[in-house]
Amino acid sequence: MRAKTDSSFCEYLMQIGNGKEKTNMNDKIKILRSFIVLYITENESLDLLFKIIYPDLHTSYHDSAFLTSRVILTIKNDFVDEFNDRLIAQFPKDARIFVATDETVEPGDQSQFEDFLHSLNPAGLPPYKLTLKENYPVMLLRNLNPCKGSCNGTRLICCNFKSRVISA
Numbered sequence: 001m002r003a004k005t006d007s008s009f010c011e012y013l014m015q016i017g018n019g020k021e022k023t024n025m026n027d028k029i030k031i032l033r034s035f036i037v038l039y040i041t042e043n044e045s046l047d048l049l050f051k052i053i054y055p056d057l058h059t060s061y062h063d064s065a066f067l068t069s070r071v072i073l074t075i076k077n078d079f080v081d082e083f084n085d086r087l088i089a090q091f092p093k094d095a096r097i098f099v100a101t102d103e104t105v106e107p108g109d110q111s112q113f114e115d116f117l118h119s120l121n122p123a124g125l126p127p128y129k130l131t132l133k134e135n136y137p138v139m140l141l142r143n144l145n146p147c148k149g150s151c152n153g154t155r156l157i158c159c160n161f162k163s164r165v166i167s168a
Contacts, residue, residue, distance in 0.1 A: 012032070016029060037049045037052065046083070046086060049072065050086070050087060050090065053070050053071075053072055054067075054070060054087070054090075057090055057091070058090075058092070061091055061092060061135050062135050064135075064157045067135070067137040067157060068137055068155040068156075068157065071155075077121065077123055081121070081127065085131075088131055088132070088133055088136060091133045091135070091136055092133075093133045093134045093135070094133070095131050095132065095133050096131070096132050096133065096161045097129060097130070097131050097132075098126075098129075098130040098131075098132065098166070099128065099129055099130075100118075100126070100127075100128045100129075100130075102114065102117035102118060102128070104117075124141055125141065126141065132158050132161065132166065133158065134158055134159065134160075134161075135157055135158065135159075136157070136158045137155055137156070137157055137158075138155070138156050138157070138158055138166075138168055139153060139154070139155055139156070140152060140153065140154040140155075140156060140168075156168035
């Protein structure tokens with residue numbers, strides 16, 4: 001990760017995250033020019049962003065170090081979902097779709113609230129419908145075994161899929 005090897009980048013991220021980065025008169029922070037992607041159109045700018053962050057993805061998608069050493073930071077979960085959808089479409093291999101099980105406490109309410117439950121996308125949980133591909137980077141959302149490094153925020157690569165298990 002860049003934050004591990006680039007102390008100034010790490011400090012910059014920590015300053016932003018802790019709300020200590022200097023702001024201008026409009027209470028905005030200054031983003032380093034090297035982090036800015038020129039806006040052309042939404043689609044063209046996102047394509048350019050992916051080409052900058054993941055150059056030669058079609059030949060490097062199997063290199064876990066290449067994939068886990070890159071990250072796109074965004075301010076909204078909706079953007080994360082959109083970026084993930086666009087990025088996974090660029091990955092080779094067949095997609096595997098995992099669907100969550102939602103159940104109401106009262107069985108009689110199930111049909112009434114099912115669509116609503118499926119529409120929820122709370123932070124810290126995977127979406128109702130999760131699409132993954134082999135070699136696709138994912139982020140662990142729970143502390144499973146912190147002593148062995150399996151903690152919230154750890155970046156992993158999808159290796160194998162079973163009906164209810166994702167090996168990464």
